[in-house]
Every structure is written in structure tokens, then in C-alpha cells.
Amino acid sequence: xxKGIPERLxxxxxxxxxxxxxxxxxxxxWEQEFKEIRPAKSSKGQRLxxxxxxxxxxxxxxxxxxxxxxxxxxxxxxxxxxxxxxxxKKVLLEMKEILEGGKV
Numbered sequence: 168x169x170k171g172i173p174e175r176l177x178x179x180x181x182x183x184x185x186x187x188x189x190x191x192x193x194x195x196x197w198e199q200e201f202k203e204i205r206p207a208k209s210s211k212g213q214r215l216x217x218x219x220x221x222x223x224x225x226x227x228x229x230x231x232x233x234x235x236x237x238x239x240x241x242x243x244x245x246x247x248x249x250x251x252x253x254x255x256k257k258v259l260l261e262m263k264e265i266l267e268g269g270k271v
Contacts, residue, residue: 172262177207177215187224197227200238203245222258229258 172186180191187194198204203223206214216224230241245254 172221172266174266175218177217178221180214180216183216183221183224186221187228189228194224197224201227201242201245203227218262219255222255222262225258225262226254230254 173182175182178186180194183194184191194204198206201223204220204227206216206220209215226245227241230236230244231238236244
């Protein structure tokens with residue numbers, strides 16, 4: 168992840184890819200697999216991600232790449248009551264640290 172996440176209302180897919188460190192096809196695949204990732208679309212059909220969407224993408228990345236969950240395992244984990252909320256909070260706190268310059 169980069170040092171600072173720019174403060175915006177919406178992020179385009181290229182911005183999300185740069186921040187999360189994954190390619191666009193990965194993000195699009197995750198949108199198909201995880202109901203929690205549903206970006207808005209502009210009038211031109213471009214995906215528009217909120218900071219909340221970005222947090223969910225970072226969570227899915229952590230579950231799949233760092234904690235070595237399978238897609239099905241990550242889906243199950245996210246569907247557990249309250250699991251996603253706890254994890255989003257954790258990711259948002261990490262993002263806050265990054266924004267404040269305390270961590271890379």
C-alpha cells in the first residue's frame with residue numbers, strides 16, 4: 168500500500184488498484200465473488216468506489232493474500248455475524264494510521 172491514501176469522495180478503479188496493490192481484473196473478479204464489494208457507477212459506466220468500498224477491498228486482499236483464505240472461506244468468514252464489521256474497523260484504523268503518517 169502507498170504511504171498516504173488521498174482523501175476523496177470517490178476513487179476510480181485505477182486509484183483503488185494503486186492503493187491496494189492489485190490489478191483491475193482482480194478487483195472486478197472480487198466484485199463478482201463478494202457481494203460486499205459493490206461500487207457505484209458513473210453516467211459513463213465507470214466504477215466509483217467509496218472509502219468504505221476501499222476498506223472492504225483491502226479486507227478481502229488481507230484475507231486472501233495474507234491469511235491464505237480460499238474464496239469460499241473468505242465469503243464464509245465475511246458472512247459470519249459481525250465479522251465484516253470488526254474487520255472493516257480494523258482496516259479503517261490501519262488506513263487512519265497511514266493517513267496520519269504513522270505507518271507504511
